[in-house]
Every structure is written in C-alpha cells, then in structure tokens.
Amino acid sequence: MRHLLALSLLLATAAYAEVPKPLTSAEVLALAPVEAWRAVDPDALVLLELESGTVYIELAPDFAPKHAEQLRGLIAQGYFDGLAVLRSQDNYVAQWGDPLADDVAQARPRGEQAERLAAEFDQASDKVGAFTPVPDGDVYAPEAGFIDGFPAGRDPATGRSWMAHCYGALGAGRDNAPDSGSAAQLYVVTGHAPRHLDRNVTLFGRVLEGVEHLSSLPRGSAPLGFYTAEQARPTVRAMRLASAIEPAERPAFEVMRTDSDSFRAFIESRRFRHEPWFAHPAGRIEVCNVAIPTRRSSATD
Amino acid sequence: MRHLLALSLLLATAAYAEVPKPLTSAEVLALAPVEAWRAVDPDALVLLELESGTVYIELAPDFAPKHAEQLRGLIAQGYFDGLAVLRSQDNYVAQWGDPLADDVAQARPRGEQAERLAAEFDQASDKVGAFTPVPDGDVYAPEAGFIDGFPAGRDPATGRSWMAHCYGALGAGRDNAPDSGSAAQLYVVTGHAPRHLDRNVTLFGRVLEGVEHLSSLPRGSAPLGFYTAEQARPTVRAMRLASAIEPAERPAFEVMRTDSDSFRAFIESRRFRHEPWFAHPAGRIEVCNVAIPTRRSSATD
Numbered sequence: 001m002r003h004l005l006a007l008s009l010l011l012a013t014a015a016y017a018e019v020p021k022p023l024t025s026a027e028v029l030a031l032a033p034v035e036a037w038r039a040v041d042p043d044a045l046v047l048l049e050l051e052s053g054t055v056y057i058e059l060a061p062d063f064a065p066k067h068a069e070q071l072r073g074l075i076a077q078g079y080f081d082g083l084a085v086l087r088s089q090d091n092y093v094a095q096w097g098d099p100l101a102d103d104v105a106q107a108r109p110r111g112e113q114a115e116r117l118a119a120e121f122d123q124a125s126d127k128v129g130a131f132t133p134v135p136d137g138d139v140y141a142p143e144a145g146f147i148d149g150f151p152a153g154r155d156p157a158t159g160r161s162w163m164a165h166c167y168g169a170l171g172a173g174r175d176n177a178p179d180s181g182s183a184a185q186l187y188v189v190t191g192h193a194p195r196h197l198d199r200n201v202t203l204f205g206r207v208l209e210g211v212e213h214l215s216s217l218p219r220g221s222a223p224l225g226f227y228t229a230e231q232a233r234p235t236v237r238a239m240r241l242a243s244a245i246e247p248a249e250r251p252a253f254e255v256m257r258t259d260s261d262s263f264r265a266f267i268e269s270r271r272f273r274h275e276p277w278f279a280h281p282a283g284r285i286e287v288c289n290v291a292i293p294t295r296r297s298s299a300t301d
Numbered sequence: 302m303r304h305l306l307a308l309s310l311l312l313a314t315a316a317y318a319e320v321p322k323p324l325t326s327a328e329v330l331a332l333a334p335v336e337a338w339r340a341v342d343p344d345a346l347v348l349l350e351l352e353s354g355t356v357y358i359e360l361a362p363d364f365a366p367k368h369a370e371q372l373r374g375l376i377a378q379g380y381f382d383g384l385a386v387l388r389s390q391d392n393y394v395a396q397w398g399d400p401l402a403d404d405v406a407q408a409r410p411r412g413e414q415a416e417r418l419a420a421e422f423d424q425a426s427d428k429v430g431a432f433t434p435v436p437d438g439d440v441y442a443p444e445a446g447f448i449d450g451f452p453a454g455r456d457p458a459t460g461r462s463w464m465a466h467c468y469g470a471l472g473a474g475r476d477n478a479p480d481s482g483s484a485a486q487l488y489v490v491t492g493h494a495p496r497h498l499d500r501n502v503t504l505f506g507r508v509l510e511g512v513e514h515l516s517s518l519p520r521g522s523a524p525l526g527f528y529t530a531e532q533a534r535p536t537v538r539a540m541r542l543a544s545a546i547e548p549a550e551r552p553a554f555e556v557m558r559t560d561s562d563s564f565r566a567f568i569e570s571r572r573f574r575h576e577p578w579f580a581h582p583a584g585r586i587e588v589c590n591v592a593i594p595t596r597r598s599s600a601t602d
Binding site for chain 2: 088090091119121136137138139140166167168175176178191192193194195196198199200211212215216217218219270273276277278279280281282284285286288289
C-alpha cells in the first residue's frame with residue numbers, strides 16, 4: 001500500500017514534472033502495480049527451438065492478422081520442424097525456413113496454407129491498440145512509439161500504423177513482389193534497426209526472450225549472410241505455439257502495458273539516466289532504445 | 302573517362318536534384334574516383350586477434366588523442382596479448398581486457414602507461430575534420446553526420462563534436478569517475494546504437510572489418526553480459542598495430558572520404574533505395590544506418 005502510494009506519486013512526478021526526478025528504471029519496475037502488466041496470450045506465444053536454445057516470440061495479430069493466422073497453421077502442421085536457419089547477416093537479420101523452398105519437387109508441402117499472402121505492411125490505426133509516443137521524435141516515421149507492446153510508427157495524415165524494425169522484430173521474408181511472402185520464411189532483426197525496411201515487409205511479432213540464440217549464430221559467408229554449402233546450417237528443431245503445450249509445462253510471459261503510467265515512467269527513466277555512472281544523461285530517447293519490460297510469469301495461466 | 306563524366310553528372314543529379322534519380326549504392330561505388338578514397342594510416346590501424354578471427358579497427362586520434370596514444374603504447378608492449386573478452390552483452394557491447402585488472406597483485410602491469418586518463422568525451426569541432434551532415438535529423442544530437450570517416454554528433458551552440466555510438470564503434474570502458482578509463486579495457490558496440498552513451502564514454506575508433514568475430518561471440522550469462530566462472534572467456538591472442546607489421550604482410554584499407562561528392566551521393570542512395578525489392582523507399586536515413594564504404598587495398602602503402 002505504501003508502495004502503491006509511492007508509485008502514484010513517483011509516476012505523476014516523472015510523467016508530468018518539467019524538471020525530471022531521479023526515478024531509475026529499477027525503481028519503476030519495482031513499483032509497477034500488477035495492472036501495469038498484461039499476460040501474453042498463449043495463442044500468440046511462439047517457441048522457436050534451436051540447438052542453442054529457445055527463442056520466445058510474441059505475435060502481433062492486430063498488425064498482420066493473415067500472417068499470424070498462417071504462421072499458426074504452419075506451426076500446427078509441423079512445417080518448420082527440422083528446417084534450418086538459412087542466413088545470418090551481421091548487423092542485420094537471421095532468417096529461417098525451408099532450404100529447398102525453391103525446388104518444386106523437394107520443397108516441404110504447406111498443406112492448406114497459402115503460397116502467397118497479401119502484404120500487411122501497415123494497418124489502420126483504429127484497428128490496433130492505444131499509441132504511446134516517444135517524445136523525442138524519430139528519423140523515419142512522422143510519429144514513433146508503442147502499440148500493445150510493440151514499437152511502432154504512425155502517420156496521422158494517412159491514419160496508418162506499422163511495426164518498427166527494432167532489434168528483435170519478427171518479419172516475413174519475401175521476394176520482390178509485395179505479396180510473395182507467406183510466413184513460411186521468417187526473420188528476426190539482430191542488428192541496428194534497419195528502419196528503411198519499415199512498410200516494406202510484413203512485421204508481425206517481437207522476441208520476448210532468447211534472441212541471443214539467433215544473434216550469436218555464426219555469420220553466413222555468402223552474400224546477404226546466407227550460409228554456404230560448406231557451412232552447416234543451424235537446425236530449427238521445431239516451432240511450437242505455447243497454447244499447444246500442456247498447461248503445466250507451458251512457458252508464460254508478461255509484458256508491461258505500453259499504455260500504462262508505469263511504462264510512461266519507464267520511458268522517462270530511460271531518457272534521463274540518473275545512475276551514478278552517467279556524466280551526461282541524454283534527456284532523449286529513440287524508440288528502438290526502449291527495451292519493453294518483459295518477465296516470466298507462473299507456468300500456468 | 303567516360304566513367305568520370307558519368308560520375309560527375311550522376312553525382313550532381315543525385316546530390317542536388319529535387320526529385321532523386323535512381324542511383325544505387327552499387328553505382329556510386331563503381332563510379333567513385335580514386336580521390337574519393339583515403340588510405341587508412343597504418344599507425345591508426347589496429348588488429349584485434351581472436352580465436353575466431355581478426356577484427357580490424359581504425360583509430361580516431363583527432364577525437365581522442367590521449368586515448369589513441371595510450372592504446373598504441375599498450376599495444377607496443379604487448380599488454381593485450383593473452384588477455385580475454387570479459388563481456389558479451391546481447392544487443393549492446395563486447396568488452397575485452399585484463400580479467401585480473403582489479404587485483405593489485407595479479408593485474409598485468411601497464412609499464413609507463415597511465416592508470417587513468419582524462420575523459421575525451423567530445424572535442425572542439427575545429428580540431429576534427431569537415432562535417433558532412435545526414436539531412437534527416439537525429440534523435441540524440443543537434444546535428445549528426447560524418448567526420449573523417451566516423452559517425453559523429455555536433456552541437457553548433459557549443460562548438461563541440463563527438464563520435465556517435467553506432468554499431469562497431471570502439472570505446473574505452475570506465476568506472477563511475479569520468480577519468481577512470483585508460484584504454485586498457487576496450488569495447489565495441491555490437492547492437493542497436495546505444496546513443497545514450499554518447500559523451501559519456503571516450504570513443505576513439507570504429508571497426509572496418511571482422512566485427513562479426515565480436516558480435517557472434519556467445520553471450521555472457523552474468524549481469525551486463527559478463528562471462529561467469531563456468532564460461533570459457535574468449536582469448537585475445539594479440540593486439541597489433543599495422544605499422545608494426547612488415548610492409549609485405551601488412552593489411553591495408555581504404556575508407557571513402559566522408560566529405561567527398563561520392564559519399565554524399567552514397568548517402569542519397571541509401572535514403573532512396575531504388576532496388577526493385579523496395580515497395581516504399583524511406584527517403585530518409587539515420588546516421589548509424591549509413592555503412593561507410595570501406596575496402597581492402599594493396600598490401601603495401
């Protein structure tokens with residue numbers, strides 16, 4: 001109770017005071033009430049199981065409903081199990097799928113899933129959740145901030161919103177045609193945010209935990225970081241949906257609500273770093289530099 | 302000759318036309334004249350030799366003369382040879398130095414090199430080279446662009462310039478006191494640019510080649526990505542200065558002059574991506590998303 005009172009005072013101070021107060025990120029996290037967190041839907045929690053460990057990804061069906069649905073369908077039929085990481089390009093992306101996808105005879109069948117999906121590069125702003133801006137502007141988007149736990153850009157002039165290519169974003173690889181993606185080849189951003197890809201590829205999730213199992217993979221030696229014939233491609237053991245796992249065994253995560261006062265205070269704490277180490281707090285922050293607070297929760301929901 | 306004429310026409314068009322023309326990065330590189338490149342000074346080219354390969358780093362003595370000089374001194378006495386990578390924090394930095402640095406009895410002696418160096422967080426703008434801005438603004442600095450082949454921020458109001466924490470930047474680790482760094486513990490940025498560190502740490506170089514040998518290292522499991530006692534720290538076989546290597550064996554690099562017309566055209570080519578894949582060229586670019594063209598040159602200079 002004392003904590004809650006302290007929280008509301010601190011949050012109010014941090015969010016609205018003209019002179020920022022020394023609230024650290026650790027304090028914001030310690031004081032955040034239970035309502036500031038939302039449980040990740042087990043039907044939107046994807047496990048990518050590699051030899052080196054498991055990558056946990058939250059899907060963003062509001063931004064790309066067709067891609068999320070198709071990925072669920074592919075996962076359900078075991079499409080990815082035993083496939084491979086095809087590409088690890090330094091300071092860019094790691095990408096996985098079927099190494100034989102272009103070979104009609106040998107490509108893994110996709111069952112009832114479409115060969116091509118219409119692009120979902122952006123979405124009507126009124127079809128996604130509340131927008132929490134970062135206050136310091138953005139080089140790429142008219143407005144940048146957070147929607148439902150995902151970094152996003154927004155254009156008030158067009159009424160469109162889109163996920164931003166921040167570190168850990170999940171995208172659907174495609175060829176030159178905008179509708180040539182199908183969620184059968186996926187990538188995760190593992191370098192400095194390639195924001196020039198925004199609105200050029202369908203993004204539909206972000207890594208919650210374990211991104212290092214992708215980002216520390218050996219880089220491929222061929223152009224674009226593809227692995228050469230001599231390099232052993234890392235195996236994708238399986239992709240699974242958390243909702244398909246027995247409740248007792250099911251991993252569970254909570255993400256801080258990005259439209260909460262706690263999250264707004266968290267942004268402030270990252271803009272003004274008051275830890276003793278900082279000689280010159282920036283007083284500013286870029287959307288991809290806000291690591292959205294994420295935590296494990298109890299194994300059942 | 303035909304090439305040179307084509308170049309000047311294309312550069313003029315790309316740099317000054319209101320409607321950008323479809324000049325790709327590949328075309329800019331193919332057409333750049335020899336004067337658009339500068340040889341990297343062998344006295345500023347550092348080799349970091351790891352088990353996994355060699356990282357080539359160009360020092361920026363204009364930004365941090367004391368740190369560059371001290372690093373040369375440490376390298377000359379073999380200070381780093383046989384030391385270790387101490388830390389690999391995902392989406393942040395890899396850091397190397399003496400694991401026993403804090404143990405007075407066992408720390409490796411630094412010879413005549415200082416235990417502490419005054420901070421060189423920024424520099425008078427008139428002591429560094431010509432500034433080439435990126436035209437789309439910056440979240441962190443009043444002005445951002447390039448100086449002598451290094452991404453940089455600049456403040457016209459104070460007359461100060463500083464290197465930006467882009468991917469591949471080389472910094473000098475320090476404790477809480479601004480003068481507690483000494484170039485004996487070094488780090489390289491291996492994740493999304495942590496620009497909030499700008500002007501908080503002395504940056505004094507950038508990786509020209511081989512950054513993947515740092516960025517693909519296993520991540521440390523302890524806080525801040527430090528390796529635990531159970532994890533084998535990657536060995537630093539040696540650090541060497543190119544100028545100390547026999548000319549016949551010496552690696553040599555060229556970097557595109559960032560104050561050249563070719564580089565300005567290169568920036569334009571990255572702002573407006575005309576390759577067929579792009580459905581929506583951003584028309585904008587952030588300083589850390591411009592990968593400064595760098596190439597190997599003949600082995601002797």
